[in-house]
Amino acid sequence: MKLLTITIPCYNSEEYMEHCIETLLPGGDQVEILIVNDGSSDRTREIADRYQAEYPGIVRAIHKENGGHGSAVNAGIANATGLFFKVVDSDDWVDADSYREILDFLDLVAKDGRRLDMLISNYVYEKIGASHKKVMKPSGFPVDTFFSWDDVKHIRKFHYILMHSIIYRTALLRECGLHLPEHTFYVDNLYAFHPLPFVKSIFYLDVDFYRYFIGRSDQSVNENVMVERQDQQLRVNRLMIDEFTRRRIHPKMCRHYMRNYLEIVTAVTFTVLMLDGSREASKKREELWRYIRRHDRRLYAYLRRSPVLRALAIPGKGGHMLSYYGYRLVQKIYGFN
Structure with missing residues (x-):
């Protein structure tokens, strides 16, 4: 071996x-x-x-x-x-x-x-x-x-x-x-x-x-590519929700970590939809909220309280600009995309 x-x-x-x-x-x-x-x-x-x-x-x-x-x-x-x-x-x-x-x-x-x-x-x-x-x-x-x-x-x-x-x-x-x-x-x-x-x-x-x-323009993590492939990001997000909610996860810290991970991936999904900026993207965000609520109300309540997810969902042009520049700041700090 x-x-x-x-x-x-x-x-x-x-x-x-x-x-x-x-x-x-x-x-x-x-x-x-x-x-x-x-x-x-x-x-x-x-x-x-x-x-x-x-x-x-x-x-x-x-x-x-x-x-x-x-x-x-x-x-x-x-x-x-x-x-x-x-x-x-x-x-x-x-x-x-x-x-x-x-x-x-x-x-x-x-x-x-x-x-x-x-x-x-x-x-x-x-x-x-x-x-x-x-x-x-x-x-x-x-x-x-x-x-x-x-x-x-x-x-x-x-x-x-x-x-x-x-x-x-x-x-x-x-x-x-x-x-x-x-x-x-x-x-x-x-x-x-x-x-x-x-x-x-x-x-x-x-x-x-x-x-x-x-840094390659054709990479899957390139910002423009992610916007184009937002439905695949949404699919993975839903599959992770399915995996998290279909069984009882132990130990407690493992469940805590996986819940945090879901929060981050959902934030990435919302960011991609925010960068799209279309009415259709807003509908997809609300559909994802409904999907989470149907599968696990406690997870839904937890994510709804997330400051990051709430910031990414501020309505109106002002909310969109706030989310956009917040994303750019984080991008500069961590150097992704």
Whole structure:
């Protein structure tokens, strides 16, 4: 069994996937790199096959019909032979020193036979034109020690763990029944949300491992693209509501964290609808409120009290301008999009 399976979802990634792969190859025989070609029409297949031929036993090319990012991740989980599982998008990369620390730690865990469900590390915004690289670290989690949800005493209100920060135990992803929807963007939120109630043992390693590239105009997180794909953001938001409300979530801090995460994702949805600014977008926001209320009245009451969600829903031109400039301020501080 490999120590770590790294899945690289690729769709027409010929321009940047080689850089991503090259940063992962130093893992050597400890890692399995699955290059999932999601129905690309460029040289992605050729590049994947070349790396498989050059690095047999380390790189494996998987070719499939186009199904979207979630479908590629599903294929990675289904084919993984590693004890642990990581997703690295084809336009991102990893830091060499942190990578070695991650692998050394996972190797120790495997040799000790200790259970580890989720390893958390930091990620860095690699934004085009930005002189300062923003490092995103989780808050409220113990550092350099194993812990459970019961050991977490405080989680900052608007902080959540993205897919970039997470390495899961592979068997846990299969046990929890994670299956991401196809032909849908923004499913990384579901990936970082659905398995959490099944996670019993966590470790936070304070290293700047993942490098998250942003700045291409065609990226799914580009502001204009998000407005165009607002219905997919809404779909993921509803699926997260479904996941949160369909079962009793324990421990209490896990439920608290997931509720906060829902608040943030709903705020992102409302922001996208605010940036659209149309009457139809306002209707979609009210439809989402009704959806939440039908599914869980307590969650609805909690979100209705959220200062951020209330600010994003201030009526009239003045309210829209206030929301818009508030969003721009937060964007400048954190450097996203």
